[in-house]
Amino acid sequence: MGIPIEKLKPKRVRKNIELTLWERLYIFEIIRGVTITTKHFVTNLIGFVLPPKGEKRSIITVYYPDEKVTLPAAYRGRPVLVARDNGTEKCVACGLCEKICPASAITIIAEERESGERYPASYTLDMSRCVYCGYCEEVCPKEAIVMSAEYEGLAKRDRNNLRYSKEMLLRSEKSVKDRIEYIRGIYSKCNY
């Protein structure tokens, strides 16, 4: 079944379009065009003087530094480490993210606590190399690294300042809750 083959064929492209006499007179087409732009001008002018509240404003430009868009959970911003409630990282320093990172942006030095639990003694994420692919998040077995909605402050005068340490990357679980729920839906990880 599917779409019949005739419908998939492109419609005949009109070449050398013959203008009608009305169009060739040009002045009426100009008036039509000016009417359209005037309509936009007047609507926006009214919206400019009396800005309608809420979503239904005619100019949808976001006044960026003053206003910010709320990003959807699917947005892949800067990767951050998720912290437990007591402030320590969830990361167990398995090294999977370090391995899979296509840009080699992650460097982990693992250590063991006395309880036998592994943890990263140092976790360095070089944001000058990160390509925001999200593989680290996908591969992580502990939901310890997720792509946050942060997109600001990523321009620095010195590249060395873009090397984020573990402390700079830690975020509370609550702040990245949406994203964690979202990735549970899109990735099939064994432990969910």
Add this chain to the structure above:
Amino acid sequence: MIPDLIESILKILFIFGVNIGFFSPILGWVERKQSALMQDRVGANRADIFGFTIIGLFHPIADAIKVLTKEDFIPDGADRLIHTIAPFVSLTPAIIAFAVIPFGGQYELFGHKVNLIIADLDVGILFIFAFASLGSFGAVLGGWASNNNWSFLGGLRASAQMLSYEVVMGLNIIGVIMVYGTLRLSEIGAMQVDLFDWGIFLQPVGFVLFFTCAIAENKRAPFDVAEAESELVAGYFTEYSGLKFVMFWMGEFLEIVTISALVTTMFFGAWHLPFVSDKMLVDFFLGFAGDNGATILAMVVNIITFFAKVVFFIWLQMTIRWTLPRFRYDQVMRLGWKMFLPIALINIFITGLVLLVK
């Protein structure tokens, strides 16, 4: 003698203040803001003083500061003298042309006759045409003296375009002159008291052609082939910076005002409200404002009417400028010589026939 002097100085100051102090800086803002609104954008609104932005009205000030502190650059191999003179040649006629445009009628104030026109020449229209043609020299000289191929091409295009559109514009004016029987702009204005005496009703074709040719003469879109950003960088003022660049810019804006004023004077009843003559206005105010007060009030109403019409035509020109794409160069020439010239000639012919029959 002394009252005449005072009157002249006041009129010159007024026109200077309105044109250079108000229109030329505000039009830069209008162009930005209006194009933004027409294209569903916000437009320039970031320049602020102590956190106040007032819908971007500080941008002209920011522009002025930027321009004044910019380096005045003359390229290698340019003709230094002509390169310097060209912007003046472009700006000065645009300022001068307004001298013969009436912005109000004639009044009797404190026993002194006040004529709201700086120079009431009996060849007012010809004067304006002479200076509009002089203005085109600015583009041509600037393009030639810059020693730059883009500028040169822009100058060439400007000269050819202005030459052809000047012809049609002149022929259009002939129709108006035939109808009103005078070259004096203040008389043409004074004749349009009744709504159906307005030039738009007597010369509708003439109005459309004149307005189009005036836009073409001013080198603004859709006829901006002389500066054509996408083809010639900036055309004839590619090699200009700082104040000289702004002089070209101001010349263009002032020409917009002049064209609007001219169109208002010749086709849209000058300073008259529809169906209201100067005398009726004075009589209306006479009831409560005394003799001189009534005259002054009538004068103010007339001036406001005139400038309201001018503002409307400025708005119309801006709308057209941001609605239509640029003509190809050969299309501009074809439109000028093959379409407008015959139409203008036929218009003169028909006007003559009608006048003869009447």
